[in-house]
Each structure stands twice: as structure tokens, then as C-alpha cells.
Amino acid sequence: MSFATEAAELDARDPLSGKRAEFDLDPGLSYLDGNSLGAPPRTVATRLEEVIRKQWGGRLIRSWNEGWWNAPERVGDRIAPLIGAAPGQVVVGDATSVNVFKAVVAAVRLNPGRTEILLDAGTFPSDGYIVDSAARLTGHAVRRAAPSEMAGAVTERTAVAVVNHVDYRTGRRHDLPGITAALHAAGALAVWDLCHSVGAMPVGLDAAEVDLAVGCTYKFLNGGPGAPSFFYVPARYQDRLDQPLTGWAGHADPFGMAEEYAVAPGVSRARTGTPDILSMLALDAALDVWDDVTIEQVREKGLALGDFFLRCLDGLVPGAEVVTPRDHERGNQISVLWPDAGRVMGLLTERGVIGDFRPPDVLRFGLAALYVRYRDVLRAAEELAAQA
Amino acid sequence: MSFATEAAELDARDPLSGKRAEFDLDPGLSYLDGNSLGAPPRTVATRLEEVIRKQWGGRLIRSWNEGWWNAPERVGDRIAPLIGAAPGQVVVGDATSVNVFKAVVAAVRLNPGRTEILLDAGTFPSDGYIVDSAARLTGHAVRRAAPSEMAGAVTERTAVAVVNHVDYRTGRRHDLPGITAALHAAGALAVWDLCHSVGAMPVGLDAAEVDLAVGCTYKFLNGGPGAPSFFYVPARYQDRLDQPLTGWAGHADPFGMAEEYAVAPGVSRARTGTPDILSMLALDAALDVWDDVTIEQVREKGLALGDFFLRCLDGLVPGAEVVTPRDHERGNQISVLWPDAGRVMGLLTERGVIGDFRPPDVLRFGLAALYVRYRDVLRAAEELAAQA
The missing domain is CATH 3.90.1150.10 (Aspartate Aminotransferase, domain 1)
Structure with a gap:
């Protein structure tokens, strides 16, 4: 044949x-480039016109209380089943690199007394730049190791390892449950970058007890060029995640305009600024292709x-x-x-x-x-x- | 009458x-709420449909080289005349709170050896939350002072003051040139938040020799709910601005995929992640109302x-x-x-x-x-x- x-x-x-x-x-x-920029689902253009004309133009400021303000959690809950996360653990917003920064600083704060960040030697470069910058602020050392060698590389000094689920260059998939377990055995946390796996394969975050994860929505999730990324914070950390970009959208009472920061309950504490609604709702529309x-x-x-x-x-x-x-x-x-x-x-x-x-x-x-x-x-x- | x-x-x-x-x-x-969410210019819906269908759907990944990648600088240059900035000093992207974080950390690095950040006592709360968080990472103290009293409050310990041009609550406009000059006289830098003045009045950043500034595009610039904010970096700092969110979009050769960060020339060094194109080009369309x-x-x-x-x-x-x-x-x-x-x-x-x-x-x-x-x-x- x-x-x-x-x-x-x-x-x-x-x-x-x-x-x-x-x-x-x-x-x-x-x-054959949907791993870089997914194609547009047909629903996106019509949905966005409706958002602009009816929600923004028709309802104006009132739309913030009619579905906009909580869109980051609602859209996050639509991504959750694709990555093996129970509801209430995923929030959408900010660029991936911004969320990597939040995740890395939060992770070293969750695991105090350790001095080093382990970094996937084959990481997508932006994660490495951000890890270096975060480490400079927190005072940690950064050491690189191939994911396949992380079990041997992790030490009692390692606060966290940042690992890419799928290597952007070679396409190799790394052993997420195995590497996570090896890191945990050494007392280190695991932050996973899911950019090249979300929407391509089951991820199983909850099952593997991953500590934190971030991922991109403009590749296999077809959210549009530069669409907002997502941040996974499992329920067990939601009472103590201490992330560094403490904008008003992560405040317990954002419209109370209090002088002091008081962190929001649940995964909302991972939020920073006003959610970018046009991009967020374009992604929301794009996720409809997963319904069946x-x-x-x-x-x-x-x-x-x-x-x-x-x-x-x-x-x-x-x-x-x-x-x-x-x-x-x-x-x-x-x-x-x-x-x-x-x-x-x-x-x-x-x-x-x-x-x-x-x-x-x-x-x-x-x-x-x-x-x-x-x-x-x-x-x-x-x-x-x-x-x- | x-x-x-x-x-x-x-x-x-x-x-x-x-x-x-x-x-x-x-x-x-x-x-009468355009100071919170500007109304939609009619061009936005049609432009965004064109962006989705022709640029995203029709050209797909190729659009990154056909106007998308440099949109943050191009749209920034459209905002520049509204704030008294010469071209090449404004870049668009990220939430305002994210840009405040970049600006504050960059400012204390531009003014080393000083131990304190002065904060507008009437600031929009999010700026205060972010300043506190940045100061925790950089080791600076934060002290609050009313803008009208900053000239007396600034000391030789002050690295930078963060001031709102217009008080979000009372609507009072603060004396941007006078406060900036007083800060400079004490050796401190001035970071201005222009959220409530951009698009409402001339700002005169270059003339006042403002050090760094950020602002919002969804109020008087009508960019849409949660539209990306802007960051002003004057030419005199563009060879040494050292901001903390060093994502790949601020790299000198982003598609070179180098392991080490090498900062981009010009205002592009203030960029972080992949630009959010749908929101960016909605703002671009919205700025057409300023043409005449x-x-x-x-x-x-x-x-x-x-x-x-x-x-x-x-x-x-x-x-x-x-x-x-x-x-x-x-x-x-x-x-x-x-x-x-x-x-x-x-x-x-x-x-x-x-x-x-x-x-x-x-x-x-x-x-x-x-x-x-x-x-x-x-x-x-x-x-x-x-x-x-």
C-alpha cells in the first residue's frame, strides 16, 4: 500500500x-505549527465581536460584575480537566514568563532554608532567564541538570526544580510523575512548565502531586497569539502560597481599596492585575472545541x-x-x-x-x-x- | 439662562x-465612568475580526514577522505623544501592576546604596501592594508620604518615590514636574503612575525628566477591559535599565534561543513574555480616535x-x-x-x-x-x- x-x-x-x-x-x-501558534477555532471571531459589542459596549463597567471579574478562575476550571487538576486550582492570566516568576519565587518561599534552584538544562530559554532573575532576588544559586538526571542531581540544598514537561526542541517527554517523586524524596518541590504538553496529552498534575505548574494557551489550546497563560496551585498550598506579584486582583477584597494587602482565598491568590478580558474570552471561546x-x-x-x-x-x-x-x-x-x-x-x-x-x-x-x-x-x- | x-x-x-x-x-x-473603563471605539470590533480571520487564521505563525512581534513598541509610539515622550521610549504589555513591579525593582537598581522607597500615601492600592512586595525582595524599607509633602519627606536614603499623577479617589492632580525636581534634588528617582492622567491631560514626561512611568490603557485610552499597560523608559536609561522580569521577549535575539539572557537594545529591554496580540491590536485600533x-x-x-x-x-x-x-x-x-x-x-x-x-x-x-x-x-x- x-x-x-x-x-x-x-x-x-x-x-x-x-x-x-x-x-x-x-x-x-x-x-504543522500548532505547537507554536494554534489555529483559530471559528467561534473566536464571532464570540469576541459579541464581547466587544454587547458586554463592553452594551453593559460597559457593569460587565465586571456580570462574568468578567471571575473569568480567570472560570476559564482555569475549563483547562483543569485537560491537565488532571480538580476544579479550583487553575487561574488564567499574565504571560507564561510572568507566571514562571511567580511560581519560582513562591516555591522557594514554600521550602525555606534551602539555597538552590535546579533548572532543566534543556529548558525553553525564557524559563531560564526568569529563574536566573528570580534567584538573584531571592539569593538562591541556580544549577542546571537534564531532567533524566534530576533524581541524582537533587540534594538537600535544592528548594525547587523547574522542569519542562516536553522539551521544546527535541519533543522529548520527560517523566513527570517519576521526576516529581524523586524531587519530593529529597525534600525539593517540583515546578512544571506544561507549555508543550497541555492540550497534547494527559498531564496528571493532581495524581503526581506536582507542587506548582504553569503553561501556555496559545499552542495546543488555540487561545490566540500571546493568549494569557495559566497557573496551577494545588489546594494543599492555597492557604500559604506567597507569590511576589501581589496586585489588587489577588486581594481578598479588591474593591475595598484597603491600604494593606490581604490575600484572596483559593487559587485567586495567584492573580495580579486586572484580567485582560478580550484575550481571556477569546481563549474561553477557543476551549469550546474540547467540549466533545x-x-x-x-x-x-x-x-x-x-x-x-x-x-x-x-x-x-x-x-x-x-x-x-x-x-x-x-x-x-x-x-x-x-x-x-x-x-x-x-x-x-x-x-x-x-x-x-x-x-x-x-x-x-x-x-x-x-x-x-x-x-x-x-x-x-x-x-x-x-x-x- | x-x-x-x-x-x-x-x-x-x-x-x-x-x-x-x-x-x-x-x-x-x-x-461617566470612562476613568474606570473607557467606551469602545467602533473600529475595535471590526479590526479585531480582521486580526483574527486574516492575520491569525490566514497568515498563522507568519504574522509574527508581519507586524506582531514589534507591536509593543509600535503601539507604544502611538501613546508617546499623549504623554510627552519622544519616540522609542514606550512599550506596551503586561498588567499595570506587573509593570509597577518592573519599574520599582529597576529604579532601586538604578540608584544603588539607598535603602528606602517613598510611596504616595494616597496611591491606588495595587501600587502599594506591589511596592511592598518588591521592597521585601530588594531589602528596602517603604515609607508613605503625601505627594504634596514629598519634597520634605525625601532624604538621602530614598532610592525612589512612586507617585500617582492623579489621585484615583479625589481626582487631585499632583505636581509632576515640581515633585520630580524635588526628588532629583535629593538624589532620588521618580516613578510616576499615569493611570488616571493618560488620555485626560498632557503629561510632559520628557520635559520633566521623569525617570520611569507606567500607565493604564483601558481608562481614557479606551483599549478595552484589562487592556495591556505601558511602560516608559527614557532614552537615558535604555543602556542600563535592569528590570526583574527578564522573559524572552526582552532578549536581544529572542529567536536565537540562547541559554544566557542578553538584553535587547532600546525600550524593548522592558518587555517580558510573548505579546498578547488580540488585546494589543484592540488597543491599537482604539487609538485611532486620537488621530485628529x-x-x-x-x-x-x-x-x-x-x-x-x-x-x-x-x-x-x-x-x-x-x-x-x-x-x-x-x-x-x-x-x-x-x-x-x-x-x-x-x-x-x-x-x-x-x-x-x-x-x-x-x-x-x-x-x-x-x-x-x-x-x-x-x-x-x-x-x-x-x-x-
Whole structure:
């Protein structure tokens, strides 16, 4: 059976094939960059027009009491089931890097008397910059270790380790429950960055007793460019989380205008400033695509897309060096080493196959299972073969 | 001449009367809360639909290189003339409280060897919460002083003072050039919060040699609920500003994915995370209403609205105690002490006169000169008289 026949058959029997129609995507485009910027669900534009005209224009200031003020917790509760969190533990707002700062400072305060922060050696760079900056303020040392070696690297000096669930570059998935348990065994806390796993696979935060987590909503959650990120604070820390960006939105009585800060109950204590409603409600609309699918279904198709893509690459581009694990210890992306990766991705993009590249030599293909078709990944392999 | 006749005449010869049609506002509504949430310019909904469908949906990831990545500086340059800043000194992004945190930590680092932060005693509470939190991390003491007494309160221990240009509660405008000069004379820096003055009056940051400033875009700039705030970093500090939220968007080569942070040139060093594009471009669209008016015109009308409102109050509600300065040392708002202010504002709102109240007993009426009519402030006085 040819790859083309196989792709057609896989698409024909894909239980998620109908979901692509819920996205505003050119049918002729093979969009394999949903791990960087998810495609827009069709509901977003119409919902946002309604928010602007009816809620903002029609109700004006009154809308703050008609659903806006609590949107960060309400939208957070929609993300919670995707990451294995019980309700009331996720709040949405601020950029991911801002939430990493809050999480790291809060974590070292939860674990006083220890002097060091352990950092994923392959972390998305922004997390590293923020950890360095936070450590400079709190007086902690920063030491880097590969996630696979953290169990051996953690010591009695380690207050917290910051780990990426999925490596942004290679697509490798790290062992979240195992690493968390190893950190706990040494008395350290685990802060996980879920940017490249949320919406791609089950995460299981509560089950693994993760301490704090942050993640991005503009990749596999399709919230829009720069959409607000989320912050997970499990119930067991909600009476003592002490985060550094104590803006009025995290106050117990924000409209009381008290001079002294008094922290809000529950996960709201992780909030900072006035919630950014247009972006928040765009994300809210985008989350509707999850109403009739489970994260397990998405994961199953994402892995199947990856397996098929790997076979296509092996067959059509035998020289391609895949750096993503061929077993299922990966996110929903496949990364390929390629000389001149930037130029080649430019050519593929011109031809309607959009992935991205990460310097110096990595081509990344994201497999957002809600809209990527088997024929898209075959086409990516064919286009790559034409460049080989 | 009756107040009604006078209001009609003032509206008839108001050079800005045509601007109200550019906003999506019920003609029957007297909206006097633009100092809390500005009304939506009509362009916002259509622009955002275009951004979602054409830029996000049509161009997808490519849009980052087609105007999105530099939007924080580009939109900042549109705000700059409203606050008396030369181009290249304003960047948009993050909540106001997040930018206050960046500004305060950066300011104490610009002025090392000093041990204290001076805080506006009447500050909007969130700034105070953030200053306390920043001071806890940097080891500084916090001391409160009224802005009018800062010249006497500043000492050789003061690293920086954080001052609100307009008092959110009383509407009093503080002497930005004079206080800044007094702080400088004592070797202290001046960080100004412009939330209640930007878009209401000229600010003159460059002329006053203000050190750093932050401000809000969802009040008199009509950027939308929770729209991203702005951060002013004058050119003279752009080679050494050392702010604590060092996310990848402030990196000199963000897509280089280097392990070490290397700060971006210019005002971009004040950036943190991925810019929130939907909210940013909603604000961008909202700023179009400024294309054919000057901030001086807006200020002139704002003061005239206030003067007329004060006369209406004196005539119709003689018992009303106005806490806003009757001379022009005020922002574009009038605040009235009123027992049971919360209940009364609820009644006014039901009758189509929307202001807000601040506990325990302040009624606030915002005079956003781009859409408030003289007959709106007369109506507010009449409705208040009916409650007296």
C-alpha cells in the first residue's frame, strides 16, 4: 500500500476528522505549527465581536460584575480537566514568563532554608532567564541538570526544580510523575512548565502531586497569539502560597481599596492585575472545541500522526535525522535535524507546509490532532524529500 | 439662562462633539465612568475580526514577522505623544501592576546604596501592594508620604518615590514636574503612575525628566477591559535599565534561543513574555480616535465639563460635598462624598447615569471628553438632586 493510500485510509477512519471544520484554516494548507501558534477555532471571531459589542459596549463597567471579574478562575476550571487538576486550582492570566516568576519565587518561599534552584538544562530559554532573575532576588544559586538526571542531581540544598514537561526542541517527554517523586524524596518541590504538553496529552498534575505548574494557551489550546497563560496551585498550598506579584486582583477584597494587602482565598491568590478580558474570552471561546473530545483521544491521534510521519520520513527521506524519540516518550511534535533548516522551512512554507525551525538546525513539525490530517504529514515528508 | 439651555449651547459649540459617534455607545446613556473603563471605539470590533480571520487564521505563525512581534513598541509610539515622550521610549504589555513591579525593582537598581522607597500615601492600592512586595525582595524599607509633602519627606536614603499623577479617589492632580525636581534634588528617582492622567491631560514626561512611568490603557485610552499597560523608559536609561522580569521577549535575539539572557537594545529591554496580540491590536485600533484631536483639546473640554458639572452641583445639589479640587489641579473626574454612595450609584446606573463609587463614601464621575456631553453632566447633577 502506498503512503498516499494509507494516508487516505487513516484520514477516512479518523474519529477526529470532523474537528478540522471547527477551525478557520485554509483547506489547502498543511499547518504543522500548532505547537507554536494554534489555529483559530471559528467561534473566536464571532464570540469576541459579541464581547466587544454587547458586554463592553452594551453593559460597559457593569460587565465586571456580570462574568468578567471571575473569568480567570472560570476559564482555569475549563483547562483543569485537560491537565488532571480538580476544579479550583487553575487561574488564567499574565504571560507564561510572568507566571514562571511567580511560581519560582513562591516555591522557594514554600521550602525555606534551602539555597538552590535546579533548572532543566534543556529548558525553553525564557524559563531560564526568569529563574536566573528570580534567584538573584531571592539569593538562591541556580544549577542546571537534564531532567533524566534530576533524581541524582537533587540534594538537600535544592528548594525547587523547574522542569519542562516536553522539551521544546527535541519533543522529548520527560517523566513527570517519576521526576516529581524523586524531587519530593529529597525534600525539593517540583515546578512544571506544561507549555508543550497541555492540550497534547494527559498531564496528571493532581495524581503526581506536582507542587506548582504553569503553561501556555496559545499552542495546543488555540487561545490566540500571546493568549494569557495559566497557573496551577494545588489546594494543599492555597492557604500559604506567597507569590511576589501581589496586585489588587489577588486581594481578598479588591474593591475595598484597603491600604494593606490581604490575600484572596483559593487559587485567586495567584492573580495580579486586572484580567485582560478580550484575550481571556477569546481563549474561553477557543476551549469550546474540547467540549466533545477527550485529551486521551487527542493524544492517541497525535501519537498515530507521529508514527505515520516517522514511517513516511524513513521511506521518503532516509537521510533525515529525527531527534524526537521514536517510542512514545514524546510530545505531539516531531523534530528533524537538517542543515540549513531555516532556508528549507522557508521553502516548505511557500509550498503550503508550515512548520517552524529552531536555530541552528532543527525543523519542528507540530501534530495538533484536532486539525492535522494524515495527508498533511505525508505531504511534509514529500516536500522534505524534494529538498534532500 | 437655565442649566438645560446652557448645556445645549455648550454641546452645540463643542468642537469635539462629533467624536462621540466614533464610539459604540447607547445615545440615551450618560456614561461617566470612562476613568474606570473607557467606551469602545467602533473600529475595535471590526479590526479585531480582521486580526483574527486574516492575520491569525490566514497568515498563522507568519504574522509574527508581519507586524506582531514589534507591536509593543509600535503601539507604544502611538501613546508617546499623549504623554510627552519622544519616540522609542514606550512599550506596551503586561498588567499595570506587573509593570509597577518592573519599574520599582529597576529604579532601586538604578540608584544603588539607598535603602528606602517613598510611596504616595494616597496611591491606588495595587501600587502599594506591589511596592511592598518588591521592597521585601530588594531589602528596602517603604515609607508613605503625601505627594504634596514629598519634597520634605525625601532624604538621602530614598532610592525612589512612586507617585500617582492623579489621585484615583479625589481626582487631585499632583505636581509632576515640581515633585520630580524635588526628588532629583535629593538624589532620588521618580516613578510616576499615569493611570488616571493618560488620555485626560498632557503629561510632559520628557520635559520633566521623569525617570520611569507606567500607565493604564483601558481608562481614557479606551483599549478595552484589562487592556495591556505601558511602560516608559527614557532614552537615558535604555543602556542600563535592569528590570526583574527578564522573559524572552526582552532578549536581544529572542529567536536565537540562547541559554544566557542578553538584553535587547532600546525600550524593548522592558518587555517580558510573548505579546498578547488580540488585546494589543484592540488597543491599537482604539487609538485611532486620537488621530485628529490633540491631548490639549481633550484637556480643555475635560476641564470645561468639570467646571460646568461643579456649577450644576452647586445649583441643584447644594449639600453635595465635592472632594475634587475646584481649581484646575485635578484630573478629568469629579468626586463627591455621599453617604450610602454605593446604593445611590446603583440607582443612578438604573436610570442611565453611570459613574462608579469607591468605598466607603465616594461617588466618582469621569469626564472622558471624547464622548461625554455637557448634557450628561447636567443629567448626573439632576439625578443626584433627586436622591438628596
